[in-house]
Amino acid sequence: MKKNEPITKIATKNPYSVHTGQKLSEVRHLFKEKGVHHCPVVSGDKLIGIISATDILALSFEAFGTDERSIDSVLDNRFTIEEVMQADVVSVLENDTVRKAAEILSEGRFHSLPVVSSQGELKGIVTSTDLIRYLVDQY
Template identity: 30%
Template sequence: MKRVQVPVSEFTSEELELVDVNTSIIEVYKMMKDKGIRHLPVVDGDKAVGIISDRDVRFCSHMDGAAYLTAREIMTPDPIAVSMHSPLGRVAYEMSNRKLGSVLVFDDKGALYGIFTTTDALNALVEIFSETFPLDLDSKEESIFL
């Protein structure tokens, strides 16, 4: 059976919310809450320099002076990045292996293309799996959750 290499870009979230390095932790929290976002790329000008997770915000919110912290102070600098052409399976494997919640995805010109998250990986799994084993995702049967 021939293997098909699906590029990560096919499942990458392209509609990005970005925060500037000088954005306050309060604004970061509000943006994440209002938009339902768990990972935010941090930019300095037009360059992606870090990433903030909802876990970072929760952790820092208990610190003295937390209200005065900025994105620069709570971000993870130099985020893991991949090319938009990277194989989806390899990216998902590396994320799992390194316990990453997201990676930044860049285009051929080095510009930020999007973000690939564990949720995107699960969406890819469902789509690819359902091509081989059709799923009735609209079923009105009992919930699968206990």
């Protein structure tokens, strides 16, 4: 791994994001249709949280065995994005290195890191999969 490689080299730029006014069913469908597992939550351009497919799955379990509409109804009528998202988000700055992201992700508490500007604006996202691909390319 190049010691000072910028995180922007491997981060996904302009990642899918959601805002607090959206319904959880929309988030669930975004995960399903786009194949993503983590989604930053923004207010304007500012990162305010992150939500994962696992967060939605845990809530969907309550409607287990029912049809898609019932699952969506449970999600939309009982919960908001603010209630489900992780508001205490660990992120990296756009001028941080791949090494810094690797150190954070290696702790194993989560599998994605939003990339933000010094003003807190969402610039990208890097996942453990992005990091593994980078390492494979290096070696």
